[in-house]
Amino acid sequence: MIHLSDVNKRFGIGTTSISAVEGVSLEIAKGEIFGIIGYSGAGKSTLIRLLNGLEMPTSGSVKIGGREISAIRGGELREARQKVSMIFQHFNLLWSRTVKENIGFPLEIAGVRKVERERKVAELIELVGLSGRENAYPSELSGGQKQRVGIARALANDPEVLLCDEATSALDPETTDSILNLLTDINERLGLTIVLITHEMHVIRKICHRVAVMEAGKVVEIGNVLDVFQAPREAITKRFVLQVTEPVETRQAIAHIKEEYPSGSLIKLIFVGERTEQPVLASLIRKYDIDVNIVQGNISHTHGGAYGTLLLQLVGDADVIAKAINYLHEEDVKTEVIGSD
Amino acid sequence: MIENLFPHVDWEKMWEATQQTLYMTAVSTFFTFVIGLALGVLLFLSGPRQLWSNKIVNVIIGAIVNVYRSIPFIILIILLIPFTKFLIGTIRGPDAALPALIIGAAPFYARMVLIALQEIDKGVIEAAKSMGAKTRTIIFKVLLAESMPALLSGITVTAIALVGYTAMAGAIGAGGLGTLAYFEGFQRNRNDITIMATILILIIVFIIQFIGDVLIKRFDKR
Numbered sequence: 001m002i003h004l005s006d007v008n009k010r011f012g013i014g015t016t017s018i019s020a021v022e023g024v025s026l027e028i029a030k031g032e033i034f035g036i037i038g039y040s041g042a043g044k045s046t047l048i049r050l051l052n053g054l055e056m057p058t059s060g061s062v063k064i065g066g067r068e069i070s071a072i073r074g075g076e077l078r079e080a081r082q083k084v085s086m087i088f089q090h091f092n093l094l095w096s097r098t099v100k101e102n103i104g105f106p107l108e109i110a111g112v113r114k115v116e117r118e119r120k121v122a123e124l125i126e127l128v129g130l131s132g133r134e135n136a137y138p139s140e141l142s143g144g145q146k147q148r149v150g151i152a153r154a155l156a157n158d159p160e161v162l163l164c165d166e167a168t169s170a171l172d173p174e175t176t177d178s179i180l181n182l183l184t185d186i187n188e189r190l191g192l193t194i195v196l197i198t199h200e201m202h203v204i205r206k207i208c209h210r211v212a213v214m215e216a217g218k219v220v221e222i223g224n225v226l227d228v229f230q231a232p233r234e235a236i237t238k239r240f241v242l243q244v245t246e247p248v249e250t251r252q253a254i255a256h257i258k259e260e261y262p263s264g265s266l267i268k269l270i271f272v273g274e275r276t277e278q279p280v281l282a283s284l285i286r287k288y289d290i291d292v293n294i295v296q297g298n299i300s301h302t303h304g305g306a307y308g309t310l311l312l313q314l315v316g317d318a319d320v321i322a323k324a325i326n327y328l329h330e331e332d333v334k335t336e337v338i339g340s341d
Numbered sequence: 342m343i344e345n346l347f348p349h350v351d352w353e354k355m356w357e358a359t360q361q362t363l364y365m366t367a368v369s370t371f372f373t374f375v376i377g378l379a380l381g382v383l384l385f386l387s388g389p390r391q392l393w394s395n396k397i398v399n400v401i402i403g404a405i406v407n408v409y410r411s412i413p414f415i416i417l418i419i420l421l422i423p424f425t426k427f428l429i430g431t432i433r434g435p436d437a438a439l440p441a442l443i444i445g446a447a448p449f450y451a452r453m454v455l456i457a458l459q460e461i462d463k464g465v466i467e468a469a470k471s472m473g474a475k476t477r478t479i480i481f482k483v484l485l486a487e488s489m490p491a492l493l494s495g496i497t498v499t500a501i502a503l504v505g506y507t508a509m510a511g512a513i514g515a516g517g518l519g520t521l522a523y524f525e526g527f528q529r530n531r532n533d534i535t536i537m538a539t540i541l542i543l544i545i546v547f548i549i550q551f552i553g554d555v556l557i558k559r560f561d562k563r
Contacts, residue, residue, distance in 0.1 A: 052471055081473035092468035095563050096486045105482070106472040137562040153472075163471075 001193050002028035002051065002161065007060035007070075009046050020046040021057070022217040028210075030160075033187050033194045033303070035204040035225070037240055038214035044197040047214070048163050051195060052084045053077050065160055082110055085154035089166035091146040093138040099125070099149050100134045106156040124152040128182065144175035151182060155190075162186070164196035168203060180207050201243040205229070209303050213237045226304035230272050230334070245309050250296045254338060257295050257313055264315035266295070267325065270334040271308040280331050281310070288324045290316030311338070349531040354521065359541050361435045362517035365507040366545070369442035370500040376447040377499070378492070380406060381454020382480060392466075392476050409448040414506050417445050418513060438515035442506050450499045457491030458484055490561040497553025501546050508542065518542055 009021040020043045028034045038044045049055040050062050053069050062070040067080055085106070093102050103124050107117045125134055128148040138146055147167060154162055164183070168176040184207050187194050198204065204211050204225060211228055213221040213236060221228065221237045229245070232238045254266060271280075285292055293313035300307045314321045328335050380402060386392050387399040412420070418441040425432050425440050461484060469483045485492065511519020518538040526535030 054467065054471060078473035078475065081471055086468070086471040088464055088468060090462070090464055092462065092464040094465060094483065094487060096489065096560070105469075108482070109469075109472050109474045109478055139563050157472075 001030040001032070001065055002026065002034075002195065003061075003063040004050075005061050005063075007047075007050060007057045007062060009043075009050060009055060010058045019217050021050065024060075024217075024219050026212065026219065026222070028193060028195060030193055031187070031191045032210060033184070033196070033208050035208035035211040036195070036197045036214055036219075037199065037201065037204055037211060038197075039199055039236075042214040043217040044214050045165065048086075048165055048195060048197050051161070051163055052081050052086060082106065082157040083159050084161045084163065085157065085159040086163040086165060087147065087150040087154050087167045089169050091138070091143075091150045091170075093146055093149055093153075095138050098135050098137055099130060099141070102138070102149055103152045103156055106153055110157050120156060121152075124155055127155070127186075128152045142175075143171050144178060147171065147175075147179050148182070151179075151186070155186070155192075159192065161193045161195065164194065164198075166198055167196065169198065169200070176203070177206070183207060201240040204240075205244050205300050205302050207303065213240065224304050225302045226272065226307060229300065229302060229307045230270060244300055245298055245307075250298075250311065253295050254311065257293070264291075264293070264313045265321055266311065266313050266338040268336040268338055269310040269312065269328060270336065271299075271310070272305065272334075280328065280333055284324060284327060287327065288316070288320055290314050290320055290324055347533040347537050349525075349533050350537050354525075355518075355534075355537060355541070358516065358518045358521040358538070359545075361515075362504070362507050362511075362519070362542070362545065365435045365438050365442060365510070365515065365517055366500060366503050366549075369439055369446060369503050369507075370496065372439070372443045373446040373450050373499055373503065374496050376443065377450030377496075378454055378485075380447065380451035381458065382484065384451060384455045385458040385484070386476075386480075392479065406448040406451050409444060410452060412445075414441070414445050415509055415512075417441055418510060433514045433516075435516045438507060438510040438517075441510060442503055445506060446499055446503050449502070450495060453495035453499070454488075454492060457488040457495060460491060461487050490557045490563075493553060493557045493560060497549060497557075500549050500553075504542060504546055504549070 004024055004026040007021055007024045008019070010017045010019050012018060022043075024047060036044045036047060046055055050057055051064065051069065053072070057070050060070070061068055064080070064084055069077070069080060069084075072080060094105065097105065100121050103121045104117050107120060112120070125131055128151050130145065130148050130152065133141065133145065138149065141149065150167075168179050171179060180203060183194060186192055196203065196208070208225050210223065211225050212219045213234060215234075215236050221232070221234045228237060229241055232241045258266065281292070291314070293315070295311035295313055297310045298308060314324060325335055384399065384402050384406065387395045387402065409417075421441045421444065422432055425437050428440055429437050431437050465487060466479060466483060469479050474483070507515065507517050508519030508522070511517045511521070512523045514520060518541055522535045522538035525531060526538060
């Protein structure tokens, strides 16, 4: 569906120019929810704007559904944009228009007749759950409702691709979840390809199938969300994964338990997919003569399955602990020694 | 009672002068709105990183606007005498005041339009672009629609300034309440005429402000 090959984007000319996107090649399948994560300034905003021609690449090609976005201009580009719509962090609604009129705006642009427009707008209002708010102005809506208007507006011309530019970054956690559910729902119901950029791993974990990690204009890591969670390669990816799997409290808990029980080994068990449902721990305790202290446990559900971590303190003879860890490996559970003495 | 307070006022003349002032204000406000809007939009669109970004056009329009905005109105009228004579055929009467009024006020309004447009969230323009909107659609349905309250308050202020300009133009024979106040009131030392003309001008200003406020309130959905 989306095909980027060796895309570069530089701003400015000569020695003062800044490279925003460097040598990015990507392949995004139809119906996929693809996440791009990176800190601010990583180039993800520029990258997503290359997909609808709001920015043109300095070199390389951007193709969507067989159409080369980076090669078309004028009317052809405007027409292509109707099929690659976008939602924004700050919603970008027209405050001078009601909910209904905002959603109808892209239809006006596409030259849809009034009767047809009204039918479509009513349908979209229903889809995003804004019934009863048709005639409200954006100033009368909450952040979540505004983003729902943004989504309805983006869907008005039956796009093939939906681009989400930090669509949930201005929302509180609860509203974020409801918007993410709506996006998943739309993806499943309409078979829409969704590309989203974010700096929150939580968003990637919750709805994405695949993820690309961006740093300094380059895609440094790419893969299925579950695989990336399980085995992040780059330092930056590890940091993003920690956002979800190891909140600040855990780090404090680890520090605390190290002080409390200076004798044992702290290990992290990583369960993926079906392993999360097996009683590995029970048999571990039964088989080996060690004391097991549970420090922290966590299961994250991603699109590809569950991903769990369990922090244990093992107290006992060193060779028994080694055998126990070996047993875990045999059971296909990954371990990571956090700290021992 | 009123006859005693204003012994010299010829009410028929006063009414005629009021109509002339209203005529000059209305016509010049209309053209100022149209021309100022066009100049302001052009100034905005030709600015850096805008849709029609063009440094040369931007600098030229900017210079014209700044120069005409800076010339004191009374001097502008004199400078424009040949132009007025060519355009209108005479330099006396309400019609002859129009070119100077419009040329004096349109650049002033253009600046206000520019400021109003710069207040619009860039994200909204980007959103319209991302929907495949043409520049014309962006101008009319986004830029002008979204800045309407500011455009209206700008034209209200400009219209009130124009009432003042008509009085000044009156001093050199454009007609209206300014002429009456200056020639009949001041030069013949009949203060009651000057005061009555002032009262009428104030009433006109208050009415303009009132209409402006009502319109702004209707358009402002923020």
